[in-house]
Amino acid sequence: MAKISIFGGRGMIGSQIAKLFARCGNEIDIIGRDYDGHELGNIVVLAVKFPDLAPLVETHGKHFAGKIVIDITNPISFANLDELLVPQGTSNAEILAGKLPQSQVVKGFNINFSDSLATCQVKGNPASLLFASDSQEAKQAIFAALANSDAKLVDAGKLQRARLLESAGLLLINLAISGQIQRDGGLVII
Numbered sequence: 001m002a003k004i005s006i007f008g009g010r011g012m013i014g015s016q017i018a019k020l021f022a023r024c025g026n027e028i029d030i031i032g033r034d035y036d037g038h039e040l041g042n043i044v045v046l047a048v049k050f051p052d053l054a055p056l057v058e059t060h061g062k063h064f065a066g067k068i069v070i071d072i073t074n075p076i077s078f079a080n081l082d083e084l085l086v087p088q089g090t091s092n093a094e095i096l097a098g099k100l101p102q103s104q105v106v107k108g109f110n111i112n113f114s115d116s117l118a119t120c121q122v123k124g125n126p127a128s129l130l131f132a133s134d135s136q137e138a139k140q141a142i143f144a145a146l147a148n149s150d151a152k153l154v155d156a157g158k159l160q161r162a163r164l165l166e167s168a169g170l171l172l173i174n175l176a177i178s179g180q181i182q183r184d185g186g187l188v189i190i
Contacts, residue, residue: 002145003041005029007048007056013072014047016117017109024148035060043145045070045109050085050092057099065102068138070131071162072109074169081174084166093132093162104138106131107162110169113176115183120150128189130154132161154189 004021008014009030022028029041040063048056050073057064075085075092086092093107108131109117116127129151131139143153156165168187175181 001025001027002043002141003027003029004043004045004145005031005040006045007031007035007060008052009045009047011047012114013109013112013117014045016114017045017047017072020117020120020149020151021145024146026145035063037063040064040067043068043070043142044103045072046096047072047109049073050075053092053096057096061100064100067103068106068135068141069096069100069103070106070108070142071096074110074166074173076170076173081170081177084170086166089163091160091162091166093166094159097134097159104133104135105159106133106135106138106142107156107159107165108132108142110165111172111187113172113183113186116186119184122184122186122188125188125190126150126152128152128154128187130156130165130187130189132156132159132165134159152189 004026009018018028044067071093077083097105116122120127
């Protein structure tokens with residue numbers, strides 16, 4: 001059992017991530033905007049909107065030292081839904097890792113919709129949860145914390161693969177907005 005601290009754990013995606021970890025027997029620490037500086041769990045999930053991430057890290061990043069930090073954000077321009085809001089050739093997760101050098105940053109949960117996280121299913125198939133990080137130890141800790149889930153846990157490789165995951169997130173959100181997939185849809189690796 002691990003202790004999982006979730007910033008934004010009351011939101012649509014964050015609450016489903018919290019329930020998923022709880023169903024797997026982990027202790028859950030939901031953190032809102034009123035974080036008091038208490039000791040965080042070994043795994044910290046940043047389930048906040050992309051524009052809220054930088055101020056959160058600037059204010060509370062010192063508390064993430066020595067932690068596994070999961071970035072679930074999709075840095076998408078909602079003005080046109082055609083581009084990512086990070087420089088080409090990098091990802092938000094890589095930028096975050098640069099700001100948190102004492103943390104093990106992982107990209108994950110960004111291609112999953114709330115309903116597929118709630119059931120760990122996508123149209124009758126196990127939902128695929130992809131995680132990218134330069135730390136094998138961090139991915140193994142996450143996989144251990146989610147071992148009792150019905151999801152398919154996928155090691156997506158090094159953190160630079162977050163570039164692909166964030167692009168996939170952009171595509172899936174576009175498909176959802178255009179009505180081509182629903183919240184119980186998504187990417188499945190069979």
